[in-house]
Amino acid sequence: MSFTNVNSSVTPVLEAADSAALRLLGALAGQDLTLGSAMPSVQRVRVAAGAELFGAEQLHPYVYVVRSGLLKLHYLRADGQEWIKSFSHEGMFFGSLAALSAGGRSSFSVSAIEASELERLDYRELEALAAREPAWLLALYRAMQRFAALKEQRELELLTLTPPERYAAFLAAEPGLAERIPLKDLARFLGITPVSLSRIRARRR
Incomplete structure (x- = not known):
């Protein structure tokens, strides 16, 4: 079964030394994970501006790290209204926790706000590594800690x-x-209307 979205292009496995994802996970673990004998495969994914990387209710057991660009993580309500949970840009990682379980x-x-280049790791590979290697277990644990802290904030x-105050x-x-995000998207993230955000911006000038 394929989990790849037709709106994105996937290129072959990256070399470990060129992987932003492996550098980020290594920083979380406090050691260079590329020196080990076992490593996950890393794929480079490109998404055009305005295109969807993956949608809700899809089988998608992947973790992403952003090499360049800007994306929005969003929900679509039953009435068709969009609610933006977060943005992800260079050096950040994301994935749907609900999709990581079997x-x-x-x-x-x-969806991509800007043309974006990402690295994709299969979470099933990461779990298998974490079961065998303490360094990978620590990297995943600290990644989840960081995710939980951002969610709590x-x-x-x-x-x-x-x-x-939310805008500030x-x-x-x-x-x-803020200059890279369309007004309507930033307003939805803040939970207000674009008109209200325009007024808040005007008062700050």
Whole structure:
């Protein structure tokens, strides 16, 4: 069964020394994972601006690291409205946790805001490595810790901050990123209308 989306192009396995994903996982583990005898395969994936990498309810047991570009991770409500959970850009990783378990399906969709180049790792390979190698187990554990911390921070901001405070927090956490994101997408991420975001921006000038 193929898990590849027709909107993206996949090229052959990368060399370990050229892999941003392996460097990131190695940094999380505190050691160079490319020196080991066992490593996962890494594929390079290119997604055109505006194209979908994968959709909700798909079998997609992959973890991605962004080499270049910008993507949005989003839900589509029953009424057709989009809700953006997060953005992912250079040096960040993402994947649908729901899709990583055996037979699981993605709970959200991912689309490229900019033309993007990613690295893709099969989570089943990572799990197999983690079962045998302590360094890989530590890398996965710390990756999940980082994911959980970001999720907790997102929930905190949505539940406790006002829209102007949420916008200020976003600018502080991601300086320069707001200029790369369409107004409607940033508004949806903040949980407000584009008109409200325009007013907040005007008051900050």
